[in-house]
Amino acid sequence: MCRTLNKILAVLLVAIHGGALLASEERFSGFSTDDTLTIRSENARMDEEPDIVHFAGGFELRAADWYLSSDKATLYGKLDDPETVVLSGTPAVILLNALYEGEPTSINGEAEQITYQRNTNSIRLEGNATISRDQHTMRGNVVEYSIEDDHISAGGSEGIHITVLPDNWN
Numbered sequence: 001m002c003r004t005l006n007k008i009l010a011v012l013l014v015a016i017h018g019g020a021l022l023a024s025e026e027r028f029s030g031f032s033t034d035d036t037l038t039i040r041s042e043n044a045r046m047d048e049e050p051d052i053v054h055f056a057g058g059f060e061l062r063a064a065d066w067y068l069s070s071d072k073a074t075l076y077g078k079l080d081d082p083e084t085v086v087l088s089g090t091p092a093v094i095l096l097n098a099l100y101e102g103e104p105t106s107i108n109g110e111a112e113q114i115t116y117q118r119n120t121n122s123i124r125l126e127g128n129a130t131i132s133r134d135q136h137t138m139r140g141n142v143v144e145y146s147i148e149d150d151h152i153s154a155g156g157s158e159g160i161h162i163t164v165l166p167d168n169w170n
Contacts (some may be wrong), residue, residue: 132168
């Protein structure tokens with residue numbers, strides 16, 4: 001589940017220029033029922049509604065290509081197959097390792113709140129949101145990333161900030 005550094009540049013340029021990005025043949029995927037999930041937290045509490053669990057105190061979720069970390073989290077759906085994960089903290093963190101055209105890359109996100117939606121295979125980062133792929137970074141109050149389409153959008157009252165480093169930067 002990774003993409004090349006050049007792909008984020010292309011995504012950022014497409015987002016800046018308002019074009020559409022064609023979906024690639026190799027895509028990110030969400031949690032899989034084949035993934036082993038490891039969850040750690042100081043506290044866990046089942047909600048009154050079925051298939052909702054709230055976590056507090058040093059929440060971490062690890063899967064094959066995923067790492068989620070926050071002060072608090074809520075998982076919607078079965079623990080072994082979550083539909084939605086909502087993280088909140090200072091900051092909440094998401095890390096995805098992926099492959100794109102055979103090249104490994106990492107997507108890192110930080111925000112005050114992060115929501116992963118399995119049905120849309122998307123991530124929404126809110127509040128001091130930052131998303132990075134290798135050396136390229138986009139910041140805004142809200143950043144939305146479609147994993148399936150590899151499409152990113154960002155905005156907010158303070159606008160966005162994009163940092164793109166050259167490939168030969170050390």
